[in-house]
Structures are given as C-alpha cells and as structure tokens.
Amino acid sequence: MPDRFDLPAGFRWGAATAAYQIEGAVDEDGRGPSVWDTFSARPGAVRDGHTGAVACDHYHRYPEDIALMKDLGLDGYRFSIAWPRVLPTGAGKVNEAGLAFYDRLVDALLEAGITPLPTLFHWDLPQALEDEGGWLNRDTAYRFAEYASVVADRLGDRIPTWITLNEPFVHTVFGYALGTHAPGHTLMFEALPAAHHQLLAHGLAASLLHERGLEVMLSNNLTPVWPASSSPEDAAAAATYDALHNRLFTDPVLLGRYPDLSALGVPDDIFGAVQPGDTDLIHTPGLDGLGLNYYNPTRVAAPSSPDLPFDLVAIPDVPHTAFGWPVVPDALRQLLIGLRELYGNALPPITITENGCSVEETTDPDRPRIDYLATHLDALAQAIAEGVDVRGYYTWSLLDNYEWAEGFHQRFGLVHVDFETQRRTPKASFAWYRNLIAAHRR
Numbered sequence: 001m002p003d004r005f006d007l008p009a010g011f012r013w014g015a016a017t018a019a020y021q022i023e024g025a026v027d028e029d030g031r032g033p034s035v036w037d038t039f040s041a042r043p044g045a046v047r048d049g050h051t052g053a054v055a056c057d058h059y060h061r062y063p064e065d066i067a068l069m070k071d072l073g074l075d076g077y078r079f080s081i082a083w084p085r086v087l088p089t090g091a092g093k094v095n096e097a098g099l100a101f102y103d104r105l106v107d108a109l110l111e112a113g114i115t116p117l118p119t120l121f122h123w124d125l126p127q128a129l130e131d132e133g134g135w136l137n138r139d140t141a142y143r144f145a146e147y148a149s150v151v152a153d154r155l156g157d158r159i160p161t162w163i164t165l166n167e168p169f170v171h172t173v174f175g176y177a178l179g180t181h182a183p184g185h186t187l188m189f190e191a192l193p194a195a196h197h198q199l200l201a202h203g204l205a206a207s208l209l210h211e212r213g214l215e216v217m218l219s220n221n222l223t224p225v226w227p228a229s230s231s232p233e234d235a236a237a238a239a240t241y242d243a244l245h246n247r248l249f250t251d252p253v254l255l256g257r258y259p260d261l262s263a264l265g266v267p268d269d270i271f272g273a274v275q276p277g278d279t280d281l282i283h284t285p286g287l288d289g290l291g292l293n294y295y296n297p298t299r300v301a302a303p304s305s306p307d308l309p310f311d312l313v314a315i316p317d318v319p320h321t322a323f324g325w326p327v328v329p330d331a332l333r334q335l336l337i338g339l340r341e342l343y344g345n346a347l348p349p350i351t352i353t354e355n356g357c358s359v360e361e362t363t364d365p366d367r368p369r370i371d372y373l374a375t376h377l378d379a380l381a382q383a384i385a386e387g388v389d390v391r392g393y394y395t396w397s398l399l400d401n402y403e404w405a406e407g408f409h410q411r412f413g414l415v416h417v418d419f420e421t422q423r424r425t426p427k428a429s430f431a432w433y434r435n436l437i438a439a440h441r442r
C-alpha cells in the first residue's frame with residue numbers, strides 16, 4: 001500500500017464523529033431527550049437493544065480523545081453538536097451547561113492545534129420537536145435556524161466553517177420512509193417533505209451563518225448509481241434512484257431547483273411542502289464547500305414489483321465490509337468526476353467529510369481498514385489529478401462508536417473502544433493514518 005498520495009499543498013487531514021454516537025451522558029447537565037433516546041428504547045428497534053446512553057462516554061472523556069487526535073496529527077476534527085443539549089425542548093430557553101460543554105471541547109481542540117468542524121444536525125432531533133411533527137413540520141426548519149444562531153453566536157469566534165446537516169438523504173429514508181432509524185416513521189415516498197424541510201433548514205441557517213461571516217457546508221451521502229445492465233429499463237431505474245439519493249439533496253442547493261421526481265410518484269411541490277420562494281431560500285445563500293460522505297456505489301435494476309420504481313441489486317465480485325457494504329474505491333473517483341461534470345462551475349470545493357469501513361472486532365490487525373482507506377485515498381488523488389477540487393479528508397471514524405440501528409456491532413474506529421471499560425486502544429490503522437499524515441507534512 002502506498003504511504004503517500006499526490007495531494008495538493010494544504011490538504012486537510014481529519015477524523016469524524018457524531019454526538020449521539022459517542023457522547024453518552026444523555027441525562028446530564030440539562031440535556032433534553034432526542035428522537036434517538038426514544039427510538040433506541042423501543043424494543044426491537046436497535047440490534048440487541050443497545051442505546052447511546054453511555055456510548056463512548058466522550059462527554060467526560062473528551063480530553064483523552066483529543067489527546068488521541070493530537071497524537072494522530074489531525075488538522076481538523078468533525079463532530080456534531082447535540083441540539084437537545086443546547087435547547088432541551090428544541091426551542092426557547094437555552095441550556096447554558098450544554099453550550100458550555102461545546103465551549104470546553106472547542107477550546108481544548110484549539111489548544112491541541114486542531115480546527116473544529118462542527119455539524120449542527122446529525123440526526124438527534126429534540127424529542128419535543130418530534131412531538132410536533134419533527135421534520136415533517138415546516139416549523140422545524142425555523143427552529144433549526146434559531147438553534148444555529150445560538151450556537152454560532154457562542155462559538156463562531158473560534159470556528160470558521162460549519163456543516164449544517166448530516167446526510168439528509170439517510171435521515172429521511174431510514175428515519176421517515178423505512179423506519180429503521182429514529183424517529184421510526186414508515187411513510188415511504190410521503191416522507192419526502194422531511195427532506196424538503198431539512199433543505200429549507202439548511203438554507204435558512206446558511207444565511208444566518210453567512211451574516212456572521214462564517215463558511216457553510218452541507219454533508220451529503222452520495223453514491224454513484226450503476227445500471228445493472230445496458231437495457232433502457234435498467235438505465236431508467238438508475239436515473240430514478242439517482243434523483244432520489246443524490247440529486248434531490250444536491251440540485252436544490254447548487255442549482256436552485258429540484259430534479260424531476262415524477263417517476264417516484266412525487267409531485268413537483270413534494271406533496272405540498274414546497275412553497276413559493278423556498279428553492280431560492282435553499283439556493284441563494286450559496287455553499288462554501290460540499291461535504292461528501294462516501295461509502296459505496298449502488299447498482300440498480302428495473303423494478304421487479306410494483307412497490308418501488310427500482311430494485312437495488314448486489315454488486316458481484318467485489319469485497320464487502322463487515323457491514324456487508326461493497327468496497328469499490330474507483331467509484332469514489334467516478335463520483336467526484338461525475339459531480340464536476342454535472343454541476344460544473346456551480347460545484348464548490350469538496351471536502352470528504354466521511355469515508356471508512358467497519359471491520360470485525362476479531363480482525364487484528366485491522367488490515368481491511370488500512371486497505372480501504374489507502375485505496376480510497378488513491379482514488380481521491382486520481383480525481384484531484386483529473387481536476388476535481390477536493391480540500392480535505394475526514395475519515396469515519398476516530399473511535400468505535402454507536403452505529404445507530406446496529407448498536408455497537410459495527411466498528412468503524414481507528415481506535416478500539418471497549419464499551420465495558422471505556423478503554424481506548426489505537427488500532428493498526430491509527431498508526432498507519434498517523435504516519436500517512438506525517439508523510440504528507442514533510
């Protein structure tokens with residue numbers, strides 16, 4: 001495996017986490033309940049009934065975790081801010097103790113020479129807002145903008161760049177369409193107003209962040225969509241899936257319009273959610289950077305039943321991660337090239353805000369992770385050589401953590417966490433990443 005890639009000067013190296021996946025301390029210092037507290041308590045919702053009540057206990061152990069980041073030599077650390085710590089009921093009275101935690105975290109990061117890259121929403125909506133309809137309710141977008149202002153007013157003096165949302169596609173589809181994530185709705189395509197309201201929230205918050213002189217990114221989960229064959233039916237199904245997974249979340253932000261969703265049976269106004277002027281609110285603030293979370297490509301065939309306008313089919317002859325996700329590094333290069341071709345000058349600089357894989361705990365050393373990271377960085381370097389502007393790479397994840405519906409079963413960390421003792425043990429991939437970062441500094 002190469003230990004050096006041809007990357008531009010100033011390329012930023014990072015690692016990523018999210019609040020509910022690592023913090024624990026769900027009842028401390030005035031934090032309100034989130035949809036994930038409610039969902040994970042529901043019998044059968046999460047594998048083995050695991051919850052994020054303790055997770056990696058990062059709320060108390062953040063100094064130790066920052067020492068690990070410093071040892072890695074990270075330029076940046078992507079984390080998320082728990083909305084219910086800052087505003088326990090989602091709106092109204094600010095919880096000073098919750099904000100103070102992020103104040104301490106940010107100061108400790110800066111002290112270690114690491115730039116904080118916060119995400120304002122990584123799926124842990126305050127339960128009080130869910131009780132009012134959550135992201136199906138347009139008001140939630142306005143509550144998000146208020147929350148963004150509160151946090152930016154407190155931390156904006158020390159943090160230049162902000163990510164509004166994490167993966168609105170995954171949150172909408174798993175949380176509102178299929179019900180496999182919190183808040184657990186099973187609305188199928190009628191979930192899509194939740195997507196529009198998240199994008200509206202992004203736009204409203206982006207304007208307020210820009211007013212404060214801050215840069216704004218949005219982290220989307222994007223996937224290259226491969227038709228299963230050269231048949232026109234498979235090509236049409238692939239285009240439909242591409243509109244749902246990718247373009248629905250990127251076109252409005254970069255182009256100011258939604259893609260055609262008619263093949264999904266979704267009307268232009270997304271079941272009445274889109275009001276006049278909304279796409280301007282989403283588009284006009286502009287995006288200073290596109291956050292790209294990349295894990296795998298998706299292969300799509302013509303539908304085999306009337307339930308969905310596409311079938312998702314296996315990708316043969318490629319390795320798969322412990323999670324069962326196909327490993328196709330060149331698909332990252334294809335995705336980046338495709339984005340540049342599709343959006344041209346409307347495409348802002350890209351930062352990879354997540355990329356990594358889960359490896360069985362018993363695989364020691366975690367060679368598959370090193371191979372995954374190295375081959376994807378190689379694909380990334382090729383895309384950059386082909387002219388795509390990519391500024392940084394944040395691997396998912398610093399620590400083994402709470403992997404949503406999979407509980408603690410999928411281990412994505414560079415650092416092993418024993419969830420009984422909270423002992424942190426850097427893996428072979430940690431040393432590999434540290435050497436890689438150091439090699440690129442020389």
Ligand code: FCB
Pocket residue numbers: 018021166167170221293354396403404412
């Ligand atoms: C992404 C999520 C992140 C983590 C990784 C494995 O979809 O943003 O929280 O779960 O997948």
